Amino acid sequence: MSIFWRRGSSLQQQEKEQPELQSESKVNELKGTLGPLSGRSLLYCSDACLRRYLEARNWNVEKAKKMLEETLAWRSSYKPEEIRWHEVAVEGETGKLFRANFHDRAGRTVLILKPGLQNTTSMDNQIKHLVYLMENAMLNLPEGQEEMVWLIDFTGWSFTTNVPVRTAKDTINILQDHYPQRLAVAFLYAPPRIFQAFWKIVKIFMDPKTVQKVKFVYPKNKESVELMRSYFDMDNLPAEFGGKATMKYDHEDFSRLMAQDDVKAAKFWGFDQKTGGYAAASAAVAPEPSKPISITAS
Incomplete structure (x- = not known):
């Protein structure tokens, strides 16, 4: 030997x-x-x-x-890399889904979801919005990181704001089939009891490995609190998720940030060379954000 x-x-x-x-x-x-x-x-x-x-x-x-x-x-048919913020911006007006300006302890990008703030009815555009932010988050992953973290706040969630099971299935299929190994962990923070019925249905469509990455977190549960502490710096984590920071979503500032990221995406995929100055034109309408999404220690 x-x-x-x-x-x-x-x-x-x-x-x-x-x-x-x-x-x-x-x-x-x-x-x-x-x-x-x-x-x-x-x-x-x-x-x-x-x-x-x-x-x-x-x-x-x-x-x-x-x-x-x-x-x-x-990807050849759906062309996710060609989606631009102005096409899905209406979906983000309430702050129901956006990229946070902090990371978890491992340095991973964090996506924040607030399904209770649903503001549209077009399921196709809702999926397009999610795909756009997945592509955006991937381009903004720190060096050496392949995965991201989801934080889901159920404040205001009800069956009236919930997506249909069919749409949930289509969304799960896209994420599992076309974005493998991108989810590190998803925290479902304080989901209402009635969500359990919906969860029992949708997890049937999920890969067992993905199911294991979904964590139910309850603010009065000691194990849940320790779990959040193990993943996040409490000073950076918003109060909605048990942390000490306050968070306010500013749609105008986030839109400016996404416009800049559209330029980054165009450069990465080579569109700025093929479309005769797409990046330069986008940059002209994408000034530096006046401030990041406001998250400050309370």
Whole structure:
């Protein structure tokens, strides 16, 4: 067996490196089965991307390939990278879904959802809004981070503001099938008892791994409080989620931030070169925000 150990390397080092080598081997194998890629598909299929699809399919190359090819077909048709803020801005007027200006203790991007602030009836546009913010959050992930955290505030939620089961299923399918390994954990903060009935239905459509990432949190429950403390700095966490900060969503400031991010997205995907100055035109109407989304210690 000694022939398999590199001279000068300890057993512990070899054991640590072995999974990494296997991972790299699987990524290369998947890359080979996909064949030559070009354009946006090539840009999308980074090594990190391939690794996420492999992880989602338990490192089965054929299953990962099928999943990734379905995503590439969906992206070619839906064109999520082409969605711009002005197309979905009406969905964000009440602050029902936005990217927070703080991270969790691991440095991950945080998306805040407030389903009780639902303000529209177009299910297609609601999904488009979510997809836009997923793409936006991915472009704003700190270096070395692949996943994000969801904080869901159920204040004001009721069955009248809830999305239909069919829409929930379609949304879950998009997130699971086309954004694998992007969710680190989702905190459902103080959901009302009647939500349990809805949850029992929708979790049927969810991958068991995803279900395990969903945490029900209750402010008077000691374990829930400790769980939130383990993930967040309480000084940064808004009071709605048991923290010490106050948060006020400013739609105008957030819109300015999204307009700037649209320029970033255009540059990343190469639209600024192909559309004759799209980025420059967008920059002209995207001044620096006067202030970030207001979150201050109370």
